[in-house]
Amino acid sequence: MTNEISRRTLLGAACCLAASPVVTPVSFAAVPGDNRLVTIVLRGAMDGLALVQPYGDPALPLLRPKLALAPEQGLLDLDGFFGLNPLAEALIPLWRSRELGFVHAISTPYRSGRSHFDGQDMLESGGAALNDERTGWLNRAIASIPRSAERKAIDVTTTSELILSGPNPVDVWSTRADLDMAEDEQMAFVRLYRNDPVFAAAMGDAMDTDMFSDRIYGDERRNAGVAAVARLAAGMLSGEHRIASFTINGWDTHVGQERTFKRPVTDLCTAILTLKANLSPQVWRKTAILAITEFGRTARENGSGGTDHGTGGLAIIAGGAVAGGRVYGTWPGLAETALLDDRDLMPTTDLRQLAAAMLYRQFDVSVSAIDNAIFPGLSFDRSAGYLRA
Amino acid sequence: MDRNGFMTNSIGTIAAHRFGTGPRPGELPAGTVDALLAQVTRGVAETCPFPYDGISGRRASFPAFRSLYQSYREQRENGTVRKVGDRLVNPFQIALNTALLRDQHLKISHAVQSPNGFFERLAAFWCDHFAVNVGKSSSIRILVGLYEAEALRPNLAGRFASLLQAAILHSAMLAYLDQPKSVGPNSPVGRKRGRGLNENLARELIELHTLGADGGYTQDDVRAAAYVLTGLDHDGGAFETVYRVAWAEPGIHRVLGRDYGGPKRSLADVEALLADLAAQEATRRHICRKLVVHFIADEPPPEIVDAMVAAWSRTDGELIEVYRAMLEHPRSWEQDGQKARQPFDFVVAGLRALDVPAEALAPPAVTPRRPERAAMAMPQDGTPEMSMMAADEAGTEDAAVEMSAGGANAATVTVLAAPTADGRVPIRANPLSVGALQRLGQPLWRPPSPAGWDEELSVWITAAQLTQRIDWARDLVARFGDDRDPRRFVKAVLGDAARDDTIQVVSQASSREAGLVLTLASPEFNRR
Numbered sequence: 001m002t003n004e005i006s007r008r009t010l011l012g013a014a015c016c017l018a019a020s021p022v023v024t025p026v027s028f029a030a031v032p033g034d035n036r037l038v039t040i041v042l043r044g045a046m047d048g049l050a051l052v053q054p055y056g057d058p059a060l061p062l063l064r065p066k067l068a069l070a071p072e073q074g075l076l077d078l079d080g081f082f083g084l085n086p087l088a089e090a091l092i093p094l095w096r097s098r099e100l101g102f103v104h105a106i107s108t109p110y111r112s113g114r115s116h117f118d119g120q121d122m123l124e125s126g127g128a129a130l131n132d133e134r135t136g137w138l139n140r141a142i143a144s145i146p147r148s149a150e151r152k153a154i155d156v157t158t159t160s161e162l163i164l165s166g167p168n169p170v171d172v173w174s175t176r177a178d179l180d181m182a183e184d185e186q187m188a189f190v191r192l193y194r195n196d197p198v199f200a201a202a203m204g205d206a207m208d209t210d211m212f213s214d215r216i217y218g219d220e221r222r223n224a225g226v227a228a229v230a231r232l233a234a235g236m237l238s239g240e241h242r243i244a245s246f247t248i249n250g251w252d253t254h255v256g257q258e259r260t261f262k263r264p265v266t267d268l269c270t271a272i273l274t275l276k277a278n279l280s281p282q283v284w285r286k287t288a289i290l291a292i293t294e295f296g297r298t299a300r301e302n303g304s305g306g307t308d309h310g311t312g313g314l315a316i317i318a319g320g321a322v323a324g325g326r327v328y329g330t331w332p333g334l335a336e337t338a339l340l341d342d343r344d345l346m347p348t349t350d351l352r353q354l355a356a357a358m359l360y361r362q363f364d365v366s367v368s369a370i371d372n373a374i375f376p377g378l379s380f381d382r383s384a385g386y387l388r389a
Numbered sequence: 390m391d392r393n394g395f396m397t398n399s400i401g402t403i404a405a406h407r408f409g410t411g412p413r414p415g416e417l418p419a420g421t422v423d424a425l426l427a428q429v430t431r432g433v434a435e436t437c438p439f440p441y442d443g444i445s446g447r448r449a450s451f452p453a454f455r456s457l458y459q460s461y462r463e464q465r466e467n468g469t470v471r472k473v474g475d476r477l478v479n480p481f482q483i484a485l486n487t488a489l490l491r492d493q494h495l496k497i498s499h500a501v502q503s504p505n506g507f508f509e510r511l512a513a514f515w516c517d518h519f520a521v522n523v524g525k526s527s528s529i530r531i532l533v534g535l536y537e538a539e540a541l542r543p544n545l546a547g548r549f550a551s552l553l554q555a556a557i558l559h560s561a562m563l564a565y566l567d568q569p570k571s572v573g574p575n576s577p578v579g580r581k582r583g584r585g586l587n588e589n590l591a592r593e594l595i596e597l598h599t600l601g602a603d604g605g606y607t608q609d610d611v612r613a614a615a616y617v618l619t620g621l622d623h624d625g626g627a628f629e630t631v632y633r634v635a636w637a638e639p640g641i642h643r644v645l646g647r648d649y650g651g652p653k654r655s656l657a658d659v660e661a662l663l664a665d666l667a668a669q670e671a672t673r674r675h676i677c678r679k680l681v682v683h684f685i686a687d688e689p690p691p692e693i694v695d696a697m698v699a700a701w702s703r704t705d706g707e708l709i710e711v712y713r714a715m716l717e718h719p720r721s722w723e724q725d726g727q728k729a730r731q732p733f734d735f736v737v738a739g740l741r742a743l744d745v746p747a748e749a750l751a752p753p754a755v756t757p758r759r760p761e762r763a764a765m766a767m768p769q770d771g772t773p774e775m776s777m778m779a780a781d782e783a784g785t786e787d788a789a790v791e792m793s794a795g796g797a798n799a800a801t802v803t804v805l806a807a808p809t810a811d812g813r814v815p816i817r818a819n820p821l822s823v824g825a826l827q828r829l830g831q832p833l834w835r836p837p838s839p840a841g842w843d844e845e846l847s848v849w850i851t852a853a854q855l856t857q858r859i860d861w862a863r864d865l866v867a868r869f870g871d872d873r874d875p876r877r878f879v880k881a882v883l884g885d886a887a888r889d890d891t892i893q894v895v896s897q898a899s900s901r902e903a904g905l906v907l908t909l910a911s912p913e914f915n916r917r
Contacts, residue, residue: 113570117525131589134838162837184899188907189859192894196912198850205852255465259475304465 033145035286035321035362036237038244039138040271041163042264042293043120044251047307048314049299049345050261051088052102052327056081059334064301067257082327087265090273094318098325100272101386103315103354105329107295107347114309116252119294124163126352128377135166137352137374138245141359142168144369164245226267227274234278237287242363246271251293255304272318285320288387290358292351298343299334312345315354321362323388356380361387398725402884406917407684407728408716409506411738412882416504422716425507429709432508433546437538439495440488440531447535450488451628453805454531457481471812478812485530486814487806489523490752490823492534493833497822498750500733501740508545511712513733514683515541516834517841518676519556519598521565523834528564532628533834536561549676549706550667557594557663560628563621566590566839573619573638586638591615593839599666601675606645613642617649617662632656645669673701680715686727687845693718725886726916729849731842732829734917735858736822739909742882743869745821752816752823757809821868825861829854850915862909866902875904879911886913 050067054060055075061068069075075083076092082104084092094100109129110122118130126137133140181189186207193199226248233244248271250264268291276284296313312332317324332338332346340346352375359365359374360382370380401418405411408425412418419425440447458481464470471478500509516537523530540559544552556562563569571587572579579585591614596602620637623630637654647665649658666672677697681689693715700714701707715721730738740750809815818824826833830853836842843849879887879895891911898904908914 115526117522131592134840165837185903188894188898188903189910192891192907192911195888195890198846199855199912199915202850202852202855206856255470255477256472256475260477263475302465304468304470 033242033363036242036244036283036288036319037358037362038233038237038246038275038287038289038319039163040268040289040291040316041120041124041245041247042251042268042291043116043247043249044253044264044293045116045119045295045297045309046251046264046293046313047253047257047261047297048104048106048293048312049296050253050257050307051085051265051316052078052104052314053083053085054081054104054331054334055083057331057334059299059336063299063334066305067301067307079327081331085261085265087262088269090269091318094272094276095325099276099320099322100316100318101322101324101326101328103317103328103349103386105312105332105345105347106315106349106351106354107312108351110295111311112341114295114311116294116309119309121162123292123294123351126355126375128375132376136163137355138164138243139166139168140374141363141365141369142243144359144365144373145363146365164243226270230271230274231278234275237275238279238283248291253297254302254306254308257301257306260306268316272316275319281320287319288321288358288362289316289318290355291316291318292355296345299339299345300343310344311340312347315351317354317386321387323385328386350378352378353381353384354386357384357386398886399884400722402886403722403725405506405884406738406886407725408510410500410503410509410734411506411741412884413501413741414744414881419507422713425716426709426713428505428507429511429546429712432503432505432512433543435505437542438499439492439538440534441491441495442488444535444539447531448627450531450805451626454481454484455626457484457805473812476812478808480808482527483808483812483814484805485527487816489530489533489834490814490816490818493823494750494752494819496534496537496833497733497737497740497826498747500737501745501750502747509737510684510734511545512537512542514680515545515552515556517836518679519562520836520839520841521561521834522836525565528625528628529561532559532561532564535628546709547707548667549672549701549708549711550664552708553598553667554660554663557590557598558621558630558659560623560630563590563623563630566593568618569622569625571615571619571621572636573616575639576619576637577635578633579636579638586612586615586619588612588615590621591618594618594663595666597840599675600669600671601678604669604671604675610644613644613649614662616640616642617644617658620654621656621659632659667706673698673706677701677711677715680711681721682844684715684728685721686724690720693720726913727846728844728917729846730915730917731849732826732831732854733833735915736825736829736861738914739862739865740821742878742909742914743865743873743905745865745869749869750819750822752819755809755813755815755817757811757813821861821865829857829861846916855910858915859906859910862906863902865909866905870902870905873901873905875901875908878905879908882908883911883913887911888913 049060049064053069053075055068055070061070069083069085071077071083074086076086076089077083078095082102084095091100108119108122109127110119113119113130122130124136125133126140127133189203190200193203229246233246237244248264248267250260250267253260272289272291275287275289279287292315293313295309295311297307297310299310300307302308328349330348332348334345336342338346356370356375356378360367360370360380365374367380367382371378401420404419404425409419419428437444442450461470461479461481500513503509519541521529521533521536523533536556536559540555540561541552544555567587567589571590572582572584574580574585588611592611595604595606595611595614600606616638620632620634621630622633622636632655634654639650639652639654641648641650643649644662645665649662674694677694678689680697681693685693696718697711697714700710704710806815818827823833831842875895875898876892879892883891891908891913895904895907895911898907
């Protein structure tokens with residue numbers, strides 16, 4: 001269904017971290033093979049201790065008298081120690097079918113700064129330290145995927161996000177982009193550009209993409225809602241694209257977290273379930289979804305019923321390709337002596353290991369490419385599970 | 390035709406498009422090198438219209454911002470933060486964002502109105518060279534306009550060394566590149582509190598601002614430069630540069646073969662380092678090359694760069710003479726249209742071509758919504774991206790807020806913008822100017838990294854860019870096209886750069902509006 005999208009365009013690193021709408025444009029990359037990877041960047045620092053609560057840890061209700069839930073208060077038991085926040089109840093069927101899992105106490109190497117700006121930079125660039133890398137790890141991965149010489153790309157919006165930005169071709173497409181022109185108007189532009197190859201190619205891409213997105217949306221009003229973004233991603237992944245990335249904002253819950261947590265969690269559930277609903281069972285089976293955030297939040301709730309910027313966080317893995325039904329990671333405990341700086345969940349898993357495992361298993365990326373080019377300085381641990389054998 | 394077989398346009402056309410901000414009705418185009426350089430001299434001398442409250446007004450407003458910050462913090466501690474639906478109202482963030490929006494609108498509006506196009510283009514170049522990003526921290530949102538007005542613009546025609554000092558020592562730059570976090574590990578404060586070095590400013594100073602990535606330095610030079618920079622900080626209340634001896638790494642530090650420091654450290658060490666970096670041969674070449682890449686071609690003709698480097702050497706880095714060497718080189722007036730107009734240039738040139746008045750470029754006021762609408766998460770009307778941005782940022786509680794808590798003295802009369810009745814930023818981005826740059830992927834004062842925006846044509850002329858540029862041109866023409874005749878418009882705007890086929894397509898357009906839109910979307914208008 002995406003065959004008419006065939007022209008190659010390169011979008012450089014015109015990325016923009018800030019000023020994003022609630023859900024940002026989707027970025028895509030086409031690579032060979034059947035496996036798919038969707039990354040969802042959860043901007044604002046998701047409270048992993050609220051989404052997947054370690055109710056078996058006796059310190060939790062002491063640290064979070066308002067926010068901690070017990071199974072008798074509606075927390076959905078996962079494994080006798082962790083429970084899922086009832087706001088995410090829609091995901092329980094995926095947990096039962098082992099198509100949903102979590103990695104707890106996970107973090108990038110970013111420590112102690114607790115700035116969204118720098119934390120997201122680390123999350124998306126994949127560096128061992130701040131400012132080590134200027135391109136996104138997912139973009140660098142594209143170059144390391146075997147047999148990926150014939151990569152096709154289009155771009156229909158204007159900015160790509162750091163995670164996929166860099167020298168390798170990536171499509172960036174806003175769900176809102178719409179040429180909205182009568183035939184005669186389009187022909188005038190074709191004539192305007194016929195003697196300028198760069199403009200002619202860009203216009204051709206714009207018209208192709210517009211046709212494709214018209215087909216997905218029909219006469220529906222286009223918007224940047226998460227369901228629309230996930231449908232677009234599913235459509236692209238059903239065609240020739242193998243990597244998609246988008247963002248869900250709204251996780252910076254400093255105040256009144258019982259209320260403010262609801263919308264982003266609902267968006268996350270909608271994103272995952274819409275992807276599943278719009279992918280065929282065959283494609284879903286080959287799809288891994290990785291939802292990651294820049295850092296976790298403080299173990300203690302604050303005086304405003306919220307939580308502040310922390311360190312150890314949570315990653316969500318979903319899809320037919322993941323080995324779900326498990327909460328991965330070494331639990332560091334919430335006892336005072338176990339906390340980092342007496343305030344944060346101590347990270348026990350390097351987020352880059354999880355991301356690297358996805359690339360290694362889904363796309364046959366070599367260990368040396370992972371350790372040298374994609375996540376420089378990492379010693380990738382091949383034994384990590386996460387995906388179905 | 391020039392030696393490469395490209396059509397060569399007249400001096401006036403090239404001056405307007407390549408070196409200026411595009412023609413504007415009633416403005417006489419610069420016809421000589423001296424006329425372009427006179428724009429620079431005039432621009433340096435003029436009063437910059439942003440920050441909107443002026444340089445001293447902005448500085449006088451810092452205590453008011455600080456007390457808003459403190460009172461919001463108290464509200465959070467007491468649980469008395471105002472809520473509208475599920476949304477928390479943070480008057481501090483709202484005041485910051487309002488000030489930033491006003492400054493952004495003035496910057497674009499000024500570029501449109503100014504007869505000193507070459508100066509405005511240079512200001513954009515240097516602003517990108519010494520990039521800062523307002524997303525980094527709260528304070529940068531009220532510092533960036535000040536930074537451009539007091540550190541960059543007045544220094545664009547003097548010696549590079551002065552510009553470098555002004556840019557690097559400014560609060561906005563120090564905050565952006567983490568200098569307040571850098572402490573000499575063997576300084577009194579470093580030893581007592583176990584704090585250490587942050588190399589960010591030193592690395593970008595050498596790699597981006599002076600020598601360039603191929604400038605022949607090593608990681609040891611970067612590290613030593615970071616030691617020299619320790620002690621450099623700003624006062625988080627007044628945002629004035631300060632030197633904290635107790636933070637400075639003692640001893641002598643060798644950068645590129647020269648020693649800085651000694652038993653008694655001082656700001657003079659930093660100034661000496663900056664002066665020496667400015668005087669490096671690699672710095673000259675890096676910056677001259679960058680100017681040529683920005684103005685003339687993605688692949689810069691080396692002879693132009695050489696002529697500029699020679700002028701730099703002869704005058705000890707007098708920038709006006711470096712610009713003169715570029716403008717006087719014959720090759721600078723050849724090979725039309727190798728560069729893409731970046732979104733900022735495209736928007737400014739379009740607004741100028743249609744002579745859009747300053748009043749139309751002000752930020753529109755936000756009217757309070759009915760409560761049930763206000764609670765909705767997803768606005769569907771107007772410019773959702775921009776209104777969401779404002780809402781998002783207004784709700785963002787940045788733990789890394791850098792407004793220092795203490796030190797407010799004396800009552801101030803500054804009145805900061807208050808939220809709307811339903812707790813929102815009271816103005817929004819004008820879709821013709823500030824909003825357009827957001828949609829076109831070049832939001833103002835938000836470069837993607839300290840390295841600034843990409844230059845390549847392939848980055849800026851893409852399907853998405855064209856779609857959005859055409860979209861914007863249609864909105865613009867619908868509002869300000871008036872009864873212009875496209876056949877005259879295409880010649881007035883593009884001059885002798887207009888190709889016959891473009892004139893033909895424009896003349897045969899299905900409507901007057903379509904002809905104007907085609908002109909603004911034409912390759913000649915989007916290249917320079």
